[in-house]
Amino acid sequence: MIILHSFWLSLATYRVRIALNLKGVAFEERTHDLTQGHQNTAAFRAVNPAGAVPALEGATPEPLTQSLAILEWLEETHPTPALLPADAAGRAKVRAMFLITAADTHPLVVPRVRAQLKKRFGADDDAGVEWAAHWFREGLAAYEALLPDGATRCHGQTLSIADLALASHLIGAKRFNVSLDEYPRVAHVSASIMQIPEIAAAHPDLQIDAPQIQETVGTGPS
Amino acid sequence: MIILHSFWLSLATYRVRIALNLKGVAFEERTHDLTQGHQNTAAFRAVNPAGAVPALEGATPEPLTQSLAILEWLEETHPTPALLPADAAGRAKVRAMFLITAADTHPLVVPRVRAQLKKRFGADDDAGVEWAAHWFREGLAAYEALLPDGATRCHGQTLSIADLALASHLIGAKRFNVSLDEYPRVAHVSASIMQIPEIAAAHPDLQIDAPQIQETVGTGPS
Numbered sequence: 001m002i003i004l005h006s007f008w009l010s011l012a013t014y015r016v017r018i019a020l021n022l023k024g025v026a027f028e029e030r031t032h033d034l035t036q037g038h039q040n041t042a043a044f045r046a047v048n049p050a051g052a053v054p055a056l057e058g059a060t061p062e063p064l065t066q067s068l069a070i071l072e073w074l075e076e077t078h079p080t081p082a083l084l085p086a087d088a089a090g091r092a093k094v095r096a097m098f099l100i101t102a103a104d105t106h107p108l109v110v111p112r113v114r115a116q117l118k119k120r121f122g123a124d125d126d127a128g129v130e131w132a133a134h135w136f137r138e139g140l141a142a143y144e145a146l147l148p149d150g151a152t153r154c155h156g157q158t159l160s161i162a163d164l165a166l167a168s169h170l171i172g173a174k175r176f177n178v179s180l181d182e183y184p185r186v187a188h189v190s191a192s193i194m195q196i197p198e199i200a201a202a203h204p205d206l207q208i209d210a211p212q213i214q215e216t217v218g219t220g221p222s
Numbered sequence: 223m224i225i226l227h228s229f230w231l232s233l234a235t236y237r238v239r240i241a242l243n244l245k246g247v248a249f250e251e252r253t254h255d256l257t258q259g260h261q262n263t264a265a266f267r268a269v270n271p272a273g274a275v276p277a278l279e280g281a282t283p284e285p286l287t288q289s290l291a292i293l294e295w296l297e298e299t300h301p302t303p304a305l306l307p308a309d310a311a312g313r314a315k316v317r318a319m320f321l322i323t324a325a326d327t328h329p330l331v332v333p334r335v336r337a338q339l340k341k342r343f344g345a346d347d348d349a350g351v352e353w354a355a356h357w358f359r360e361g362l363a364a365y366e367a368l369l370p371d372g373a374t375r376c377h378g379q380t381l382s383i384a385d386l387a388l389a390s391h392l393i394g395a396k397r398f399n400v401s402l403d404e405y406p407r408v409a410h411v412s413a414s415i416m417q418i419p420e421i422a423a424a425h426p427d428l429q430i431d432a433p434q435i436q437e438t439v440g441t442g443p444s
Contacts (some may be wrong), residue, residue, distance in 0.1 A: 049368065050322075068317065099325075100272075103321075145272070
């Protein structure tokens with residue numbers, strides 16, 4: 001059995017969970033409460049020395065880490081439905097759009113970074129939220145500049161890993177009270193992709209370790 | 223002719239320049255002084271709306287952006303020498319190691335982020351340097367945990383995109399005065415890979431837009 005090491009708030013895990021759903025890969029989740037430091041236990045460090053989720057265990061000799069590396073592995077080993085375009089230039093475009101979130105935005109707002117902002121610069125919770133909101137807005141502007149009018153997917157007509165990244169970006173933006181009003185093309189894609197059953201079912205709020213009553217603004221993402 | 227839009231200090235461009243060298247792809251560089259805001263000209267924004275280097279123009283209908291997306295495209299279109307392992311699990315490992323730099327480290331230390339630290343938290347140059355050094359040390363620790371004793375490459379015996387990422391990480395670490403003393407396995411890989419002619423020739427300090435007299439500590443990376 002494939003095990004997805006996860007935490008409900010983790011946007012990177014959410015991207016992988018969507019792909020597993022879409023490709024019909026059977027998996028079990030093992031949750032780790034990152035707010036309680038459970039990523040630092042010896043047992044979890046044996047799975048991923050970096051102490052981060054997601055990690056995908058059981059399919060390869062060593063557990064897989066980093067959402068993009070896991071998604072590329074899934075694409076190679078479970079190619080249907082394809083989440084990358086058939087042409088090399090299209091794949092490059094989709095990967096670049098994925099990295100707007102996974103490199104240019106998400107790493108700037110994870111808890112370990114906001115902890116450093118607090119420690120080094122005395123950034124309080126409000127400042128941490130505004131910091132995160134700033135980078136989500138920057139990412140939304142980058143997507144808006146790349147999307148054609150009327151698009152329902154990030155690239156062409158077919159769902160790709162770029163849409164998975166955008167979905168995670170949208171959840172992060174909402175968590176930090178960023179409105180989509182200034183990003184109408186992003187909002188148009190959002191209205192389409194967030195309804196897809198495999199994406200909707202992967203939502204952080206629906207995971208087994210999510211609190212019953214949501215109070216997540218400013219808490220994440222992880 | 224393929225054009226690599228670049229800036230000498232850019233570590234992401236450096237990763238791509240190495241791969242072009244290794245694969246023997248003919249290219250010209252077009253340099254943009256990011257310290258003077260040249261990435262914000264209308265001409266460059268037409269190449270990359272995000273205003274970032276590297277961008278690879280002339281090989282595809284639209285310019286390619288994001289170092290990992292460009293490297294994957296190069297691997298697909300110019301497969302020799304391979305910079306990804308032959309097996310899917312190996313490829314996943316190498317991509318994850320690439321992302322230690324390209325996602326977990328580098329996006330945290332680029333000028334736009336340090337500008338925000340200054341604007342929001344009053345971080346002076348020293349604080350910006352120490353911020354960057356912190357994340358380079360974190361990345362070095364992550365590589366050190368993954369490398370076997372005596373390794374001369376990040377994965378197996380063959381150069382891969384993980385080594386390109388590590389090479390850029392090493393240059394960034396040096397720029398911020400981070401010593402390798404605590405990372406002996408990283409230092410061992412470094413001693414081997416940094417001597418490879420195609421890597422040595424790609425070094426930021428040797429590029430045509432690099433200043434004649436180097437005074438780069440705390441200036442970058444871009």
